[in-house]
Amino acid sequence: MKVTISDVARLAGVSTATVSHTINNTRYVSDETKERVYQAIRELGYTPDASARSFRTGKKQTVGFIVPDISNKFFGTMIEAVENYLSEHGYHLIIANTKEDADREETSLRLLTAGLVDGILVASTMEDFNRFDATIPAGFPVVLVDRTFEAKKYSSVCVSNFQPIYRSVCRLSGKGAQRIGIVGGLPRLSSTKERISAYQEAVEDCGLPQEESLVLYGDSMENSVQSCLDDLLAQKCDAIVVCQGLMASETIIYLHQKGLQLARDIDLVSFVDYDSNFYELYSSQMDCIVQPVEELGRAAGEQILSRIENPDAPIFEKVLTSAYRPYDSPNTWNGKKA
Amino acid sequence: MKVTISDVARLAGVSTATVSHTINNTRYVSDETKERVYQAIRELGYTPDASARSFRTGKKQTVGFIVPDISNKFFGTMIEAVENYLSEHGYHLIIANTKEDADREETSLRLLTAGLVDGILVASTMEDFNRFDATIPAGFPVVLVDRTFEAKKYSSVCVSNFQPIYRSVCRLSGKGAQRIGIVGGLPRLSSTKERISAYQEAVEDCGLPQEESLVLYGDSMENSVQSCLDDLLAQKCDAIVVCQGLMASETIIYLHQKGLQLARDIDLVSFVDYDSNFYELYSSQMDCIVQPVEELGRAAGEQILSRIENPDAPIFEKVLTSAYRPYDSPNTWNGKKA
DNA sequence: CTGAAAGCGCTTACAG
DNA sequence: CTGAAAGCGCTTACAG
Incomplete structure (x- = not known):
């Protein structure tokens, strides 16, 4: 046997x-x-x-x-980077x-923390921090990834959301945009909130219209964008x-x-999935706002392993910065000239 | 404690x-x-x-x-489907x-089969079946996914590769193509071999030139396609x-x-990643040849769980069929009219 | 330099 | 209807 x-x-x-x-x-x-031992091992397999x-x-x-959407290239690339870091260090990835x-997140959290893994990485979809917190056993190594909570109880590795949006709005304004609309992701996510408020501050600072109707929210996963766009176009947005x-x-x-051409009929700025063709x-x-997905994954791997090593280390918050690539400056996409 | x-x-x-x-x-x-027991459980947490x-x-x-490339949408979507099926049945996914x-595949196979998991799914990158086979402990539940071996020792869930390529070549020929080139994936993979031979048979059957120089291989992962295309274009391929x-x-x-327009300057047929925007x-x-990625993942999940239940069941080979969507027939992409 | 033995936290025949 | 106890396959003080 x-x-x-x-x-x-x-x-x-x-x-x-x-x-x-x-x-x-x-x-x-x-x-x-x-x-003698190795010999026996070999003999018995x-x-x-x-x-x-x-x-x-x-x-x-x-x-x-714990990932919100595996087939999303953003998370797919992150998973790859995490797996890469972990396997280099002798760890496996569930x-x-x-x-x-x-609800699915809560179930997964419970299952995984019940003796299955040494630590967890989570890009949480929960709105309620207390619910999240209550699901984690005391002292269990956790690193939040891409999305964080107001309460700074857990370490996190995220991406700067404010600056690129703020800057891009200012830049649109400088180019003469009159009405800038925005389509956010899930309203409950920290990333969405940060992006929306960056937009709102920038719009105010630039003296552009601050109408609530210009702020719409799409579901990050379904094809819910079209109605948002119809709405914004009906409102005569030029960006x-x-x-x-x-x-x-x-x-x-x-x-x-719809026959609208980017850059000519309408200006578009967007977070973009790294490396997507x-x-x-x-x-x-x-x-384009390009997020450093691979670094995010690598940093997440580093952080969780170091927390597993040392669970009582102080909370660590890492914020990586996205690259902002306006389209009429020399194109340095992937280092190649277009 | x-x-x-x-x-x-x-x-x-x-x-x-x-x-x-x-x-x-x-x-x-x-x-x-x-x-009393539940009360104690609650009290003690x-x-x-x-x-x-x-x-x-x-x-x-x-x-x-065991996946060749997580960040590839094809596998990302499959992972999602697999995870979905497994979690529904109380299983976790590593x-x-x-x-x-x-080499990485061999390492992973060894690690995973050494008491970490009940069974494995693998989209193998190995050329040598004996090497693969030697790495699997006797009787360990295995299901091959997307790629298989000549020797039919393990169950597999794959996609039909021959028919869609054969048909598309015939169709190109029927439309008047004179020189059809092909860019295959990694030559060692079963999927690549099947596709290439479908091309070769079709080209022969249609009376088109069967030159070896029209068959090129790209690396499935890197940006190796450009030189293949340059080569085929230099050979005056029209498809x-x-x-x-x-x-x-x-x-x-x-x-x-390069300023070449599809359908006008050159005809293109390709396997396409399901659901990609x-x-x-x-x-x-x-x-477009659209592979049923989600069904592939689901079927893989089903097969591996049933093998875990019953490791001595006879080998099972499942072949799913891809959808072939020629571009000038009414466009039924995702059920929507373009 | 190496061994005897406890014990990790469960599940499961066995027994009553 | 329930309990006492063995045992899964390792690692690791403890002892010599």
Whole structure:
């Protein structure tokens, strides 16, 4: 049946302690004994049972990542970067998808924190911090990713949302835009709130109309952008800010279908999913805000492993900055000239 | 510290067996006893330790998925579908990325099969079946996804590769194409081989030139398509078949940059990533082969769970069919008229 | 330099 | 209807 450490010990004529120590290099074992142990391992085809080991040591060598939408390229790329960092450090990655559903998130949080993983990364879709907080066992290593909460109880790795939006609105204004509309993501998310308030401050500072009707919200996941656009176009907007990559591509397609040409008929600025081929075609006709997704993933990996090492370390908040690429400055997209 | 089942048993005044049985509904417990147990659980805030449980039972309730490229939308969507199916059935998903590297794949296979997961799904990048086979412990539940091997030792869930390519070549020929070039993915993959031979048979059957120089291979991951296209264009191809979604979008961009217009200057047919916004813009100018990615993921989930239930079941090969959408027939992309 | 043995937190025959 | 106890496969003080 299953070959265990005792089988190896017996065949090698040593104790299980010695087998364990030679495998893990955790105390001195004479070369001769080592050789006997390895010989026995080879003969029996022994592989240590990861499940028993992690049960015994309490270390799972696994982290969980709770994601709102796996198939979204933004998160797909982040998952890749996280997995890359973790596997380099001997950790595994468990993925859970919430589809922006708080109940699913809560379930995943409970399951994962109940002895399945050493720590979790979460891009939370919850509005209520207390609900989130109540679901996490005390002291459990957590790093918030991309989205954070007002209450600064957990470490986080996010992207600067305010500055690029503020700047792009100012720039649109400087180019003569009269009415700038904005399509935000899910209103409850911290990222959305930051982006919307950047827009609102900028619009005010630039002396542009601050009408509530110019601020619309799309669902980050479904095809809900079209009605927002119809609404903004009916309001005679000459520039539109879109707060999220998936919605941006829908926007481009929809404007295209309506016969509107970017840069000529209407100005568009949008968060854009890093490295997406889609935008390469349009980077000369719109302002792109490119988020450092891979660094975000890598930083998330770093943070969670360091918290697992040292769960009582002070809260750490990392904010990465997005690149702002206006379309009529020399195109440096991906370092290539268009 | 940690609250264990013994703490609960002590507080409730019952045995650990009874606590276990009431939690798991695995033998009769009187209502009164149940109540005492649940009361104790609430009081202590007890959560069963998943690690101990899975060690004890030998069931991890987890499957591994070894993927060549997570950030590729094709696999991202598949991961989502798999995760969806698994979580519905109480399973977790561990993801490992190989970046089309056989060594990484081998490492992941070893790690995952050593007691971490109950079964694995793998879109293998290995050329050598024996190497793959030697890495899998005897009887370990495995389902191959998207890519298979000549030797039919493992169950698989794939997509029909031959028919759509054969048909599209015939159709190009029928429209008058004289020289059709093809850009395949990694030559070692079963999917690539099937697609290339479909092309070759069709080209022969249609009486078109069967020159070796018309068959080129791109790396599925890097930006290696451009040189292939330059080559084919220099050979005066009037139609090009591209075998993979990522390469297809690069192709569109590159042809666009060269000032070539699809459908007018050159005909393009390509496998396309399901649901990608990118193609929505081009579905009226090129032939699209749309793979049923979500069904693929769902079927993969079904197959691996049923193999875990019943590891000795006969090998099962499932082949899903892709949709072929020529561009000048009425556009039914996503059910919408363009 | 190495071994005997406890114990991680559960589940599950076995027994009554 | 429920309990006492073995045992899953490791790691790790403790002891010599």
